[in-house]
Amino acid sequence: MTLTNIFSKTLLCTLVTLVLNLNTSYADEMLNKDYYPAPLLGLDNFFAHHVIVAEKSTHKLYLYQNKEGFPALIKTYQMATGKKAGDKQYQGDHRTPEGVYYLTQFLTHQDLINRHGKQGEIYGVGAFVLNYPNPMDHQEGKTGGGIWLHSTNDETRIEKGLDSRGCIVTANSDLIDISRYIELERTPIVVVHEVPFLSRDAWLTKKAKVEKTISQWLNSWRNEDINGYIDTYHNDFRDPRKGNLAQFKAYKKAVFAASGTPQIELYDLSLLQSGEYIMATFKQSYKSSTIEDLGRKTLYLKQDGFYNWKIVSENWSKHGVQDIITEENHVAFEPSNRFFETNNPKKILGKRLLSSRIEETESEEKSN
Structure with a gap:
């Protein structure tokens, strides 16, 4: 095989590779x-x-x-x-x-x-x-x-x-x-x-850090540990009804002081990020001596000065869970022409x- 033929084949392979790369998304x-x-x-x-x-x-x-x-x-x-x-x-x-x-x-x-x-x-x-x-x-x-x-x-x-x-x-x-x-x-x-x-390891590490905050938040709530609970919140936290973090803490402290210990479970956690915020969404089951409900909880988290993920906003609603009475009756989603x-x-x-x-x-x- 001549050098010309070798060069031609090499050039052809290079062009094919470039075309394939162009058709493959990042x-x-x-x-x-x-x-x-x-x-x-x-x-x-x-x-x-x-x-x-x-x-x-x-x-x-x-x-x-x-x-x-x-x-x-x-x-x-x-x-x-x-x-x-x-x-x-x-x-x-x-x-x-x-x-x-x-x-x-x-x-x-x-x-x-x-x-x-x-x-x-x-x-x-x-x-x-x-x-x-x-x-x-x-x-x-x-x-x-x-x-x-x-x-x-x-x-x-x-x-x-x-x-x-x-x-x-x-x-x-x-x-x-x-x-x-x-x-x-x-x-x-x-x-x-x-x-x-992110590499798989970096992706898993970041995910684990966010889940750690949510786990502390949940366990502190279950145990009515006001200090551990508030520790999961960012200094910039605001509640549209209760106000800033200090006002929110005072409200929660009064709630925790009431008799009875709540039973709280969360299911189907998703973690999605845009910019500096991560949105954690999950189904939240809450049972106490006076309330029993299943709803959708959304936590917005951002990092504090020590790079720990903290809750900066939260929301609870029935949107998207109105048809779910219990965790067991949920039917898995299947793609279809519904619209x-x-x-x-x-x-x-x-x-x-x-x-x-x-x-x-x-x-x-x-x-x-």
Whole structure:
């Protein structure tokens, strides 16, 4: 074999390798190397059976599935985000918020037409509503609303990357596909500028540190140990009803002094991070001499000056657990077409899918 032939074959192999690498996402590469996305510290089969990660720097949507607590990438989609780069701060800034959110409501194509008239066509086949602003957004003084994950009647928008008033925009067929993995109130979407990855050991170590705080919080609550309990809270903690940490401690001290010891259990813990905050979500069972209830508990944690994870905000609600009477009657989630009657966008939109750009009007996401 001549040197020319050797060089030609080497060049061909190099080009093939480059092409293959271009078709392999960075997320795929990291998972294959036993690295895990840092925002997905813990998945479960209830509040995080599937998680959508929106990476603004690459305009990619990543769909992850829970595999025994570890994130497994199953699909990747293209998206467009707010016209202006950066994290959303106030109403009308045309930025996409960064944080951990849940998809709380679905609006069909007809819902959008009924709500916005002809201008509702710009949302394509449908829209999922994010719970922006979440408790941390409120605590940081962020304003605005109407942030959706929706499709479009002009899919050339997606190629532009920065092309919405704050929403996350996908192709119609992609939204239909993503919807198969969505369960309202139970499917989170994590919005970040860029997805960092951690080695398996670093990922497990970080997860263990957060779980240690939650374990201390739970055991101190069970034992009515006020000092151990308050030690798990950050100095910046605020309760919307009870006030700052000192006021919250006084309230809890009075509660702990009451007769009887509560029985508290938690199930289905998920840990998701965006920026400096980790959101821990789980089912909480509480029984005392006067109360017996099952609800959804959310703890927001951030590191203190000693790099310990501490609770900075918390919330309890029935959202996403209304249909669960006991832990035993929960049916595992299975992907299905629960939001759309067809996989064909043309059957939903008719002649409304346009190839040319329709300018956005003030009715589009007007409250965001």
